Amino acid sequence: MSEHIPVQQLPVSRKLTPAERGGKIHTRSFSGVFRRLRISIAGVLALLFFGTAWINWDGHQAVLWDLSERKFYVFGTTFLPEDFLLLAFAMSISAFLLLAVTVIAGRVWCGYACPQSTWTWAFMWMEKITEGDSYQRVKLDAAPWSLNKLLRRSSKHILWLAASLATGIAFMGYFMPVRDLVSDLVTVQLEGNYAFWVFFIAGMTYLNGGWLREKVCTHMCPYARFQSVMFDKDTLIIGYDAQRGESRGARRKEEDHRAKNLGDCIDCHMCVQVCPTGIDIRNGLQMDCIGCAACVDACDSVMDKMGYARGLVSYTSERLLELPSAQRSAIKPGIRWRTSLVAYLVAIAVLLAILALGLQAREQMALSAYRDRNVLRTNSLGEQVNVYRLKLTNKTQQIQTYQLTLASDKPLYLTKAYQLTLAAGERLELPVAVALKHHDPIHNRGGHINFNFQMNNVNQPEQTIEQSASFIYQTK
Ligand code: SF4
Ligand code: SF4
Structure with a gap:
């Protein structure tokens, strides 16, 4: 199990930060x-x-x-609307991806994208x-x-x-x-x-x-609210190295600050002034930090001017910050595999596989058929006729020509031939009549016959789909 670290506000800063003062930052x-x-x-x-x-x-x-x-x-x-399950899978993959990225790299999404x-x-x-x-x-x-x-x-x-x-x-x-x-x-x-x-x-x-601005991130964004639960001691965070920086205080550049028992932080407040959420990163990990690394840039430039090593404020982790400085180099950089991360990655892999299969199996055309319950009639030959409302869709982005046929081992037939040309993405609703040749004695009891409508792409015969339907007839 991952060790979750509580996000806390530490009352260390001497001056009030812009966020604490309120008002415009x-x-x-x-x-x-x-x-x-x-x-x-x-x-x-x-x-x-x-x-x-x-x-x-x-x-x-x-x-x-x-x-x-x-x-x-x-x-x-x-x-089409019937494909939206695939969209749901794609969105679930994005959500799990965001969770996995948060476990590894904290609020990198907030800071950069x-x-x-x-x-x-x-x-x-x-x-x-x-x-x-x-x-x-x-x-x-x-x-x-x-x-x-x-x-x-x-x-x-x-x-x-x-x-x-x-x-x-x-x-x-x-x-x-x-x-x-x-x-x-x-x-x-x-x-x-x-x-x-x-x-x-x-x-x-x-x-x-x-x-x-920052109020959306600190008060309104739901992602900011729940991500502290996903953080653990190895999550990448922006952190201030208090062991190196304290005690903070002003000094002249040429001064030997160690002799005056001062750390590397010159207390210039540059890291606070550049922060878009107006917080002081030296107060520890805070929920308001969006991980933008503006304070890292600012502090590095201060360290350059002072002739100190960069990295007083840097990308780090709680585990590294807790270690004595001398032991930190023993920690190898890289991703530490934890249960939550593995679970998210497995979920992503499974969803990706389902999405890939779904996309592969996705038809280039669609056909649905509904029998018109109010239309039971006979034609001029005295044969019983059912009328169906068919919806044909060309899911490609080219014009296609389709042929409509009927597949049944019973004496059912389409009352006319259908060859239809549909524009790219076009959906067509079509009333279609199916008749039953009347001299079959087994039908005299009345009932229903199951059969299939077939839709074939004339130019690409391998593209064909079927839709089942039921023919209702009455006893004579
Ligand atoms: S920018 Fe660096 S040196 Fe200046 S106050 Fe912040 S942490 Fe200290
Ligand atoms: S400037 Fe630093 S403390 Fe402020 S939000 Fe960006 S990373 Fe966090």
Whole structure:
């Protein structure tokens, strides 16, 4: 069993952190290796989010969830409501993957890939280019209203609103063809429900990225609430090496701080000033830490300036932090296999296998048949006739021609021949009449006959599916 570590707030910090003081957190900008990594990952993810909807595949939008048609197009494949079990498997795999990643690497998702964090960083950047760095923003907050303040504030909000609207359009571009969406929006012809969702998503983006920011992570996100249960002593966390850093205190660079019984922490508060959630990592592991490593970059730059070794704040684990510094090098880096991790990985492997089998077995066409209970009639030959409502679906993204036949060892036949051409992804509803040749004596008692409808792809004869049905007849 894994050893769960309780998340705790330790009252060590001498100054109140921005989070403890409440109010707005003005995060200081910084540079460093983890910031560059985060920007690169965010850039790729943003490109995927804003760009994928504009890719066409086989003459069709590559990824589109067409709600009115109840079809989900993904790079040449059309998923229908009956395929949504596969989608449930795919989502379960993602959930288990997130759990496994959390056990190994803590809140790496929050720090590097979560849309809330990514958008918050982007909104903070827009705030910086319009209102200046953190100390300028504090001054601007305190300053009385002036033309300068009005211009800076309004340009920030214009940028925020533009980014939010772009997000709303990009998001809804996965639910309605994005080119139509943009042109309908520009010509003010967008349907009311789509317009509502575009502006709703834009409004939520503006609120979450511009105003709520870290409060979403610390108070609203359910993932943040339950992940402390998944953390154990070997989970990768951002940690402060108190053995090396304490006792903290200011000193001159050239001073021998060890002689003054000082550790490597110069108590500059840079790690606090750059923290987007406004906490002090020196107080220990806290639920509010989103694992962004901004404090690592900040402290490393301070260590560089002081001529000390990097890593006073670093990626580490509770197990390493508890060990005396001299013994830490004996711990080999690598993943420690624990029960929870193995269980998650097994679940992922099983679900992946099921998903792969499901995708492989997935038909390229679909056929369903329902007998019309109110239609029992006879034709001009006096034969009994049943009428069925058939639903035929072309799940491919090419035009296909299908032939409909009937398979039965009894004298049943289709009253006419059916050769049907369906467009890519088209679903067709069709009334079909089946007749029973009347001279078979065994049928004179009345009852039902089971048979199959068959649907064949004319151009690819190996593609064929059957749908069972029942023919009801009456005693003469
Ligand atoms: S940035 Fe480093 S040196 Fe400065 S207060 Fe934080 S831990 Fe101490
Ligand atoms: S403590 Fe460090 S890693 Fe955690 S949220 Fe703050 S800056 Fe990011």
